[in-house]
Amino acid sequence: xxxxxxxxxxAAAAVVVPALALTACSSSGGRTPEAANEGGGGAIASTxxxxxxxxxxxxxxxxxxxxxxxxxxEASAKDNVELxxxxxxxxxxxxxxxxxxxxxxxxxxAVTLAKPDALAGALKKAEDAGIPVVSLNAGEDRSAELGxxxxxxxxxxxxxxxxGDRLATEGYKHPICVIQExxxxxxxxxxxxxxAKVPDTEVLYVQGTDMTQxxxxxTAKLQATKAADVVIGLGAPFxxxxxxxxSGAGSDxxxxxxxxxxxxxxKIVDGEIxxxxxxxxxxxxxxxxxxxxxxxxxxxxxGGGQPVLTGPTIVDQKSAEQVLQxxxxxxx
Amino acid sequence: MTMTATAPVTDERxxxxxxxxxxxxxxxxxxxxxxxxxxIFFAAVAPVFLQPAxxxxxxxxxxxxxxxxxxxxxxxxxxxxxxxxxxxVISSALMASLFSWYFSMNVWVGxxxxxxxxxxxxxxxxxxxxxxxxxxxxxxxxxxxxLTGLNLGLTRAIGGSVSTxxxxxxDGFDSAKAIFASSVNIAGVEVKITVFIWIAMVxxxxxxxxxxxxxxxxxxxxxxxxxxxxxxxxxxxxKIGLFMAVGFCAWVLGMHNLFAFAxxxxxxxxxNEFLYIIAAVIGGCLLTGGYGSAIGGAIGAFxxxxxxxxxxxxxxxxxxxxxxxGLMLLLATIVNLVVKRRAEQK
Amino acid sequence: xxxxxxxxxxxDTLLQGETDPLTSTPVHLLNLDKVGKHxxxxxxxxxxxxxxDAGRVTCVLGDNGAGKSTLIKIIAGLHQHDEGTFTILGExxxxxxxxxxxxxxxxxxxxxxxxxxxxxxxxxxxLGSELTTGVGPxxxxxxxxxxxxxxxxxxxxxxxLRDVEQPIGQLSGGERQCVAIxxxxxxxxxxxxxxxxxxxxxxxxxxxVLRYILxxxxxxxxxxxxxxxPHHAYPVGDRFLLLKRGKxxxxxxxxxxxxxxxxxxxxxxxELAELAHELEALGGHKDVVAEVEAEVEATxxxxx
Numbered sequence: 001x002x003x004x005x006x007x008x009x010x011a012a013a014a015v016v017v018p019a020l021a022l023t024a025c026s027s028s029g030g031r032t033p034e035a036a037n038e039g040g041g042g043a044i045a046s047t048x049x050x051x052x053x054x055x056x057x058x059x060x061x062x063x064x065x066x067x068x069x070x071x072x073x074e075a076s077a078k079d080n081v082e083l084x085x086x087x088x089x090x091x092x093x094x095x096x097x098x099x100x101x102x103x104x105x106x107x108x109x110a111v112t113l114a115k116p117d118a119l120a121g122a123l124k125k126a127e128d129a130g131i132p133v134v135s136l137n138a139g140e141d142r143s144a145e146l147g148x149x150x151x152x153x154x155x156x157x158x159x160x161x162x163x164g165d166r167l168a169t170e171g172y173k174h175p176i177c178v179i180q181e182x183x184x185x186x187x188x189x190x191x192x193x194x195x196a197k198v199p200d201t202e203v204l205y206v207q208g209t210d211m212t213q214x215x216x217x218x219t220a221k222l223q224a225t226k227a228a229d230v231v232i233g234l235g236a237p238f239x240x241x242x243x244x245x246x247s248g249a250g251s252d253x254x255x256x257x258x259x260x261x262x263x264x265x266x267k268i269v270d271g272e273i274x275x276x277x278x279x280x281x282x283x284x285x286x287x288x289x290x291x292x293x294x295x296x297x298x299x300x301x302x303g304g305g306q307p308v309l310t311g312p313t314i315v316d317q318k319s320a321e322q323v324l325q326x327x328x329x330x331x332x
Numbered sequence: 333m334t335m336t337a338t339a340p341v342t343d344e345r346x347x348x349x350x351x352x353x354x355x356x357x358x359x360x361x362x363x364x365x366x367x368x369x370x371x372i373f374f375a376a377v378a379p380v381f382l383q384p385a386x387x388x389x390x391x392x393x394x395x396x397x398x399x400x401x402x403x404x405x406x407x408x409x410x411x412x413x414x415x416x417x418x419x420x421v422i423s424s425a426l427m428a429s430l431f432s433w434y435f436s437m438n439v440w441v442g443x444x445x446x447x448x449x450x451x452x453x454x455x456x457x458x459x460x461x462x463x464x465x466x467x468x469x470x471x472x473x474x475x476x477x478x479l480t481g482l483n484l485g486l487t488r489a490i491g492g493s494v495s496t497x498x499x500x501x502x503d504g505f506d507s508a509k510a511i512f513a514s515s516v517n518i519a520g521v522e523v524k525i526t527v528f529i530w531i532a533m534v535x536x537x538x539x540x541x542x543x544x545x546x547x548x549x550x551x552x553x554x555x556x557x558x559x560x561x562x563x564x565x566x567x568x569x570x571k572i573g574l575f576m577a578v579g580f581c582a583w584v585l586g587m588h589n590l591f592a593f594a595x596x597x598x599x600x601x602x603x604n605e606f607l608y609i610i611a612a613v614i615g616g617c618l619l620t621g622g623y624g625s626a627i628g629g630a631i632g633a634f635x636x637x638x639x640x641x642x643x644x645x646x647x648x649x650x651x652x653x654x655x656x657x658g659l660m661l662l663l664a665t666i667v668n669l670v671v672k673r674r675a676e677q678k
Numbered sequence: 679x680x681x682x683x684x685x686x687x688x689x690d691t692l693l694q695g696e697t698d699p700l701t702s703t704p705v706h707l708l709n710l711d712k713v714g715k716h717x718x719x720x721x722x723x724x725x726x727x728x729x730x731d732a733g734r735v736t737c738v739l740g741d742n743g744a745g746k747s748t749l750i751k752i753i754a755g756l757h758q759h760d761e762g763t764f765t766i767l768g769e770x771x772x773x774x775x776x777x778x779x780x781x782x783x784x785x786x787x788x789x790x791x792x793x794x795x796x797x798x799x800x801x802x803x804x805l806g807s808e809l810t811t812g813v814g815p816x817x818x819x820x821x822x823x824x825x826x827x828x829x830x831x832x833x834x835x836x837x838x839l840r841d842v843e844q845p846i847g848q849l850s851g852g853e854r855q856c857v858a859i860x861x862x863x864x865x866x867x868x869x870x871x872x873x874x875x876x877x878x879x880x881x882x883x884x885x886x887v888l889r890y891i892l893x894x895x896x897x898x899x900x901x902x903x904x905x906x907x908p909h910h911a912y913p914v915g916d917r918f919l920l921l922k923r924g925k926x927x928x929x930x931x932x933x934x935x936x937x938x939x940x941x942x943x944x945x946x947x948x949e950l951a952e953l954a955h956e957l958e959a960l961g962g963h964k965d966v967v968a969e970v971e972a973e974v975e976a977t978x979x980x981x982x
Contacts (some may be wrong), residue, residue, distance in 0.1 A: 220641040
């Protein structure tokens with residue numbers, strides 16, 4: 001009896017709410033119909049269709065990898081490539097994904113080397129099977145050793161140093177570098193790079209899976225460290241949250257960032273954020289797939305045994321206007 | 333019947349209970365002592381900790397755990413578990429955000445729909461639990477995984493990305509933000525509204541628990557559901573209701589997340605379910621049910637907030653934070669165990 | 679008018695000047711006539727006839743698996759019978775839930791299920807039937823009144839508790855049974871089912887519970903006392919139903935049976951004797967037969 005009642009209530013709500021909804025359209029914002037931008041548009045390569053697996057260490061739901069994936073998809077569309085995207089943040093399981101791809105007999109593997117030692121065995125198998133490998137994003141120092149043709153990525157340490165340089169020339173003395181995932185090598189390297197150029201840099205760890213905790217912890221840090229004059233977020237969503245912390249703490253610290261999304265680009269245009277270092281993730285995805293296609297097409301090897309750097313590129317108020325449009329498309 | 337009572341039966345072994353031991357018998361006492369000790373400790377090592385603004389920050393950090401801990405505490409007293417709470421918060425926020433955005437509607441429509449969905453998820457959790465008699469650990473673990481997948485899958489399918497599009501320029505956003513994510517200025521200190529929502533929810537939950545029939549039923553359902561059923565307590569309704577209460581808390585926190593940040597990352601929230609359970613356990617709720625308090629859960633959340641932010645104020649290496657959290661949990665559980673043994677002494 | 683002091687409970691004091699209880703009221707409080715129950719093709723109970731009257735104790739005796747629990751489940755509304763008739767105050771009934779049984783004045787006190795041990799005594803006392811005050815959303819528990827009533831009701835049963843706020847788990851087994859009994863009495867139970875209330879108790883605590891049974895009886899309740907111990911049943915019972923393997927093997931008024939006979943019936947004395955005969959007829963070893971016979975005698979003398 002009580003069940004029926006509850007079901008009825010739910011059913012009633014299910015009917016009434018959308019009915020109400022029809023009369024409650026928003027006058028602004030929301031989805032623009034047919035806004036989806038199918039990238040590419042150019043002619044498709046006439047080469048035979050090949051299979052490529054893109055295997056990353058992305059945690060589910062990370063915006064950064066969305067852009068990498070979009071780049072890879074666009075390259076696949078142009079190069080007549082069947083792209084398979086897989087990811088697992090845990091090194092051992094990422095290696096298993098690589099082995100699965102080898103078992104499937106793909107024509108090329110693009111892989112991130114966040115944990116090179118975990119992947120070494122799997123990549124050896126790929127080499128033995130004659131499958132070309134391109135690495136991207138992380139692990140440029142181990143890429144050649146593990147048998148990859150080339151590497152597309154930005155050196156995290158270099159990127160950090162670029163930020164540090166820029167901050168130092170603008171006269172900032174006391175940055176706080178906010179790491180959203182404790183024990184993440186790439187993120188640690190970024191902060192280390194900043195610290196190399198601005199010695200008084202402090203690192204703050206926050207729990208990236210909970211934005212409210214990110215906000216309150218950064219607020220706490222700013223209350224404790226009055227000397228802080230700039231806060232650096234290591235990912236676009238985190239930087240945007242840090243902006244809230246700063247207004248919450250009543251601090252006059254400035255904000256700098258790594259990575260990019262449309263909202264962040266807008267904030268740079270508006271002058272709320274100093275600049276961001278873009279490692280151009282779209283290019284990493286695009287380049288990796290394209291390099292595999294080039295290898296298939298003519299045995300080309302890009303980069304001459306050296307990593308191909310996709311960054312760091314600093315986007316500040318001057319250049320942001322132009323980047324913004326691309327960021328809205330999800331390309332930057 | 334004209335019988336005089338027989339000589340009173342008393343057990344000479346039961347000593348008289350002092351007021352002190354009565355106070356020590358309260359479920360939240362261990363947590364309270366811990367909270368006071370922690371507060372004094374951080375106040376001593378980091379003077380900035382005592383600034384009104386710092387306390388407001390600590391309270392905000394505690395409130396975003398505490399709001400969920402209210403529901404989770406009640407549920408644990410009722411003898412059940414919910415592992416899906418962390419992602420359920422995000423599911424609720426995603427639902428409101430994506431629905432409003434996709435159909436270009438006033439965000440309040442999405443907010444209402446998210447409430448229906450959150451209560452629905454709670455209802456389904458409870459209903460499956462009752463129907464299958466499976467442990468809530470398994471049922472809600474399944475819900476946790478399904479919600480995680482739905483969050484990621486639907487967000488990409490609808491919004492085309494792993495985070496939702498910003499809804500900050502849509503109708504109703506400002507009024508919703510005022511309710512779920514604004515700040516209140518108290519004597520020059522900005523205090524987040526979640527702190528007040530949290531306190532209100534703890535008060536209501538305590539009142540329900542200690543002063544209403546439903547509260548009695550919650551204790552009984554968790555303490556001994558067979559006994560409760562035998563004396564006419566609607567155990568099924570009580571448990572389903574508890575899961576729905578957890579859903580309500582997830583909705584409140586989800587709306588805060590949405591209107592504070594305007595966008596939601598679909599992968600967020602994972603792992604937070606343990607923080608809520610930790611808060612409830614530190615606050616004196618027994619994992620086996622039938623014992624605990626809403627205030628205890630609140631104190632547990634406050635301890636978490638203090639430890640989390642206190643480390644920042646004291647400028648310590650945070651590598652050790654999880655270790656101390658685990659230690660605290662262990663100590664709290666041992667204290668609870670002792671309390672329970674005492675209560676069950678014959 | 680009897681006065682219960684701490685006199686020893688004997689058959690004589692109980693049956694002084696009593697007539698046959700079966701004829702004292704026109705209809706029985708409860709009456710079961712040839713009641714049976716089967717689960718699928720397993721017969722759990724058949725042909726059970728018994729009656730419960732106000733101010734009388736009906737004892738149900740039997741070993742494990744004799745069908746005692748099936749019987750109480752039928753009376754308490756947890757299961758329904760398939761055969762025979764079950765009348766309450768002369769009216770033919772089938773109870774579909776414990777709630778319905780409670781509404782008909784039948785309250786069951788289970789051995790394990792009596793109380794929620796972590797909850798305070800007063801909350802246990804009123805569990806499921808809480809008193810409230812106020813209206814609408816401000817309807818709340820009337821804590822003070824519930825505590826008072828609990829204290830008073832327990833005092834009437836002869837338990838003096840300083841603190842009704844203590845968890846009921848801290849009470850002794852006998853006291854907990856008492857709380858459950860007092861509770862049933864307070865909520866207007868006319869028939870009280872006590873499921874093995876003495877099974878887990880020591881000698882002294884058992885005595886305490888037996889005394890509560892008599893108190894409940896003297897307050898005019900019909901009591902169904904389920905036990906496997908004839909020594910507990912005989913002193914307080916007015917009628918005895920013996921169950922074995924789901925069947926009634928005897929239904930006696932107290933005047934028609936002695937403790938020795940009851941014990942012998944319970945212990946399966948007849949069965950043992952039969953076994954001895956069978957063994958003898960088969961030409962079994964003399965020493966084995968002698969052993970069985972000795973066992974028969976020993977059982978009877980031990981129980982006596």
